[in-house]
Every structure is written in C-alpha cells, then in structure tokens.
C-alpha cells in the first residue's frame with residue numbers, strides 16, 4: 729500500500745465569526761481544506777466572502793471559534809500565541825497587500841530580522857538576505873528605506889522577508905492588491921517561480937490572471953468553499969459547488 733504524504737496544511741471545520749460594531753459577521757462557516765506539499769492554491773471570491781479571515785486563521789493571526797488546523801501533520805489546537813509566532817518565523821511565510829515592512833529599518837534589516845529572530849547567525853542571515861535580494865532583483869537596494877521604494881519593490885522585499893527562513897508554506901493575502909499592472913505581473917511571475925522550485929503557496933487574490941497561475945483555484949463565497957478546482961483537470965481535492973448547494977437545501 730502506498731503511503732499518502734502528509735499534507736502541508738489541513739483544516740477541518742473552521743468557523744470564525746467577527747463581533748464588531750454591527751451585526752456579527754459570519755466570515756468562515758465550516759471550512760475543510762487540505763493543501764498538498766508543493767501545491768499552489770489560489771482562493772478567490774467576492775469582497776467580504778471571508779478569504780482574508782481564512783488566511784488569517786491558517787497563519788495563526790486570528791483564532792478560530794472552532795475547528796482545527798494541522799501544519800505538516802502537527803495539530804495546532806493547543807498552540808499558544810508564542811508557538812504561532814515561532815511557526816510564522818520558521819514554517820509559514822506571510823505576505824500582505826500593504827507589505828507591512830518596518831518603516832524605520834533598511835531593506836537589508838527588514839529581510840534579516842526574521843532570520844536573526846529565528847536564531848540564525850548574523851553571517852548566515854546576511855548571506856540568505858543577499859541571495860534572496862539578488863533573486864528578487866533588489867541588489868543595490870540593501871541600504872534603502874522601505875519608503876524610498878516603489879510598491880512593487882516593497883512587495884519584493886516583503887517576499888524576501890517571508891522566505892528568508894525557507895518556510896515550507898507561503899501565505900499571500902492580495903499581494904498585488906495595491907500594485908499596478910507591472911507590479912502585479914512581477915509578483916505573479918515570482919510566485920510561479922518559487923512554486924516551480926517546490927514552494928507550497930496559498931494565495932488570496934481578486935486577480936483572475938494571477939489565480940490562473942495556481943494549480944488549483946478555490947472559490948470562496950459567504951464563508952464557505954463554493955468550488956474547488958484543479959486547473960489541470962485532475963479530480964478536485966475538496967468540495968465542489970454541488971456539495972455546498974446540497975448543504976443549503
């Protein structure tokens with residue numbers, strides 16, 4: 729019998745309701761998800777569907793009301809904030825729409841920081857940073873401050889920072905959402921390149937062209953997976969729209 733490889737990420741029956749000023753927002757309403765090692769999954773769907781909330785849950789940036797998440801087969805149910813922080817340093821890279829770089833640190837320091845926090849030697853952190861910045865076309869920008877860079881350059885720095893510790897999983901929340909078409913093409917190309925080298929990626933995007941570069945596109949609607957399609961035509965690994973319609977009947 730063949731062994732099934734451990735998924736990079738698995739979620740079971742995730743539920744999250746936000747309690748803000750108005751009525752509660754049922755952002756994620758019972759999501760099951762499995763992402764294979766090396767898979768590139770895009771999550772699309774209308775504004776307010778719950779995509780960002782899902783990504784925040786998967787990265788431990790928000791806690792689900794119920795449900796479980798496994799990273800590389802390890803259940804995170806009992807993770808403390810500190811354990812999630814360590815996971816985000818070593819196992820999960822995260823990039824956001826607005827880059828979230830530390831504005832008073834240089835490009836080099838922004839990229840090296842997660843490596844140093846993970847206990848990597850300064851020499852090794854410098855070498856990793858140099859290699860990634862070269863790969864991302866940012867050689868010569870090491871001493872620049874984030875505010876001196878274009879949006880596309882800042883997002884490439886954010887990608888370098890997210891990948892400096894070689895995390896097995898990259899979560900990207902609208903990474904091109906504040907970029908022009910050139911910046912969007914750049915980020916799309918880079919994600920594809922990292923994916924081709926084996927990086928597991930979960931990408932939230934409104935951009936259909938960007939989503940089409942993934943192996944698999946999940947359509948999110950009203951807090952649920954409405955469709956889950958492998959783009960190469962192989963059988964879908966998750967629920968399809970029919971399952972959701974059945975659920976609603």
Ligand SMILES: Nc1ncnc2c1ncn2[C@@H]1O[C@H](COP(=O)(O)OP(=O)(O)OP(=O)(O)O)[C@@H](O)[C@H]1O
Pocket residue numbers: 746747748749753754755773774775776777778779780781782
């Ligand atoms: N911190 C919060 N407090 C209260 N409500 C929230 C919070 N975050 C999200 N929501 C609500 O939860 C729902 C899902 O939001 P979410 O940002 O996850 O959707 P989305 O699909 O990512 O939307 P967009 O594409 O516009 O970013 C929305 O109704 C939103 O208003």
